[in-house]
Amino acid sequence: MRRIYAYIISVLFTHFSMISPLVAQDTIDFPLKLKIGLEVSGPVEYYTNKNILKTEGFISADLDEKRTVILSAGFVNYKYSQYNYDYLNKGYFLRTGVDFNLLNPEKSQGRYWAGIGFHYGLSRFTSETPSFSQDNYWGTTASSIPTRSSWGHFLEATPGIKTEIFKNVSIGWAISLRILLYTGTAKDLRPIYFPGYGSGGKKTSTEISYWLTWNIPFKKIMVITRKPAPEESDDSGDNGSAASQPATGIRQ
Amino acid sequence: MRKFVPGRIYFFLSGVMLLCLSCAPQTCYENTDAMVNASLYLNSSGKLKAPDSLTVYGVNMETNKLVDKIKGVTVVNLPLDAAATSCTYVIRINDINDTIRFVYDSSPHLVSKECGYTFYHNLVPDSLTYTKHKIVSISVSKSSITTTNEENIRIYY
Numbered sequence: 001m002r003r004i005y006a007y008i009i010s011v012l013f014t015h016f017s018m019i020s021p022l023v024a025q026d027t028i029d030f031p032l033k034l035k036i037g038l039e040v041s042g043p044v045e046y047y048t049n050k051n052i053l054k055t056e057g058f059i060s061a062d063l064d065e066k067r068t069v070i071l072s073a074g075f076v077n078y079k080y081s082q083y084n085y086d087y088l089n090k091g092y093f094l095r096t097g098v099d100f101n102l103l104n105p106e107k108s109q110g111r112y113w114a115g116i117g118f119h120y121g122l123s124r125f126t127s128e129t130p131s132f133s134q135d136n137y138w139g140t141t142a143s144s145i146p147t148r149s150s151w152g153h154f155l156e157a158t159p160g161i162k163t164e165i166f167k168n169v170s171i172g173w174a175i176s177l178r179i180l181l182y183t184g185t186a187k188d189l190r191p192i193y194f195p196g197y198g199s200g201g202k203k204t205s206t207e208i209s210y211w212l213t214w215n216i217p218f219k220k221i222m223v224i225t226r227k228p229a230p231e232e233s234d235d236s237g238d239n240g241s242a243a244s245q246p247a248t249g250i251r252q
Numbered sequence: 253m254r255k256f257v258p259g260r261i262y263f264f265l266s267g268v269m270l271l272c273l274s275c276a277p278q279t280c281y282e283n284t285d286a287m288v289n290a291s292l293y294l295n296s297s298g299k300l301k302a303p304d305s306l307t308v309y310g311v312n313m314e315t316n317k318l319v320d321k322i323k324g325v326t327v328v329n330l331p332l333d334a335a336a337t338s339c340t341y342v343i344r345i346n347d348i349n350d351t352i353r354f355v356y357d358s359s360p361h362l363v364s365k366e367c368g369y370t371f372y373h374n375l376v377p378d379s380l381t382y383t384k385h386k387i388v389s390i391s392v393s394k395s396s397i398t399t400t401n402e403e404n405i406r407i408y409y
Contacts, residue, residue, distance in 0.1 A: 138310065138313075
């Protein structure tokens with residue numbers, strides 16, 4: 001009986017040792033990370049312009065080497081004044097969605113990110129126009145619009161880049177291209193600005209954000225960076241050209 | 253494996269460049285005046301026709317005329333007083349005076365961040381009153397008075 005087992009094991013060993021060159025593939029250990037980030041331009045901008053205070057942070061988790069699920073939240077206190085009106089807006093916002101890293105895993109190594117995120121945003125805010133005036137033929141008419149609360153909804157696409165500058169610390173920037181879905185207000189009194197979206201008077205808005213991120217590796221996965229060579233056909237003598245085609249995949 | 257480092261200098265410069273691009277100046281280009289667009293029609297032909305002479309001013313505003321003895325005008329734009337619920341214009345067509353009184357509601361409207369707010373108005377139904385020295389009749393085409401360039405009333409003379 002012992003000899004039979006030894007024979008079976010030796011046969012299996014021989015079999016796998018023969019086919020293993022055919023399934024040879026390149027893999028890398030790819031670290032999945034939990035990321036906690038802070039938008040840094042908002043507080044810096046506040047020191048130069050006291051009329052707008054923006055704070056925003058995010059938490060995200062890598063699903064695999066390409067996709068990251070993200071949740072961000074922030075607070076905005078916005079004041080604007082010009083010759084014919086004053087405007088105040090204050091509130092919170094949430095964004096959630098998925099970021100896609102367009103770099104291949106060999107290049108990104110979990111340290112570099114260049115890609116695009118697709119997010120849905122929700123904003124809760126109060127706005128007020130303490131004073132405005134209008135001049136026409138009959139003279140100047142002054143008025144105000146009292147405080148009102150609203151929910152705003154928007155979608156955004158966020159291309160950008162992030163790079164690791166120290167171990168587990170990254171910096172990066174992103175351009176947010178936003179489409180307004182709903183301001184939650186009457187058409188005549190759209191918010192001039194609302195948290196998370198920006199200029200609410202327009203159907204689209206753009207904004208640049210600068211991020212400082214702390215990365216916490218929580219898992220490593222093996223990512224296939226080169227597909228196994230296809231089994232050679234009987235009438236083909238060349239098995240090297242197909243094996244040189246690079247591709248990516250995942251094996252956990 | 254080739255190490256992927258995009259170049260931190262390029263990285264920072266690209267971000268600074270974006271910051272500069274975001275500093276575009278803002279100017280108001282939109283029309284901010286909501287006015288009653290009144291077209292002048294010759295009653296006998298029913299066609300749009302400019303009177304030989306047209307003068308328009310608000311009651312008690314004779315020193316500040318909107319239009320003064322002008323020729324070739326078929327459409328006149330009449331601003332309403334947002335601080336009141338009615339206002340009256342004197343319209344002198346071919347040296348004959350008439351008055352038109354508008355009664356309306358006003359509500360604020362955001363034009364844009366750059367331009368600020370204006371007032372939109374809504375003419376109260378059947379409230380338009382006028383004298384008939386030269387004017388034969390007036391019809392209301394559109395009672396909402398906005399910044400769009402649409403005809404609101406037709407004055408037949």
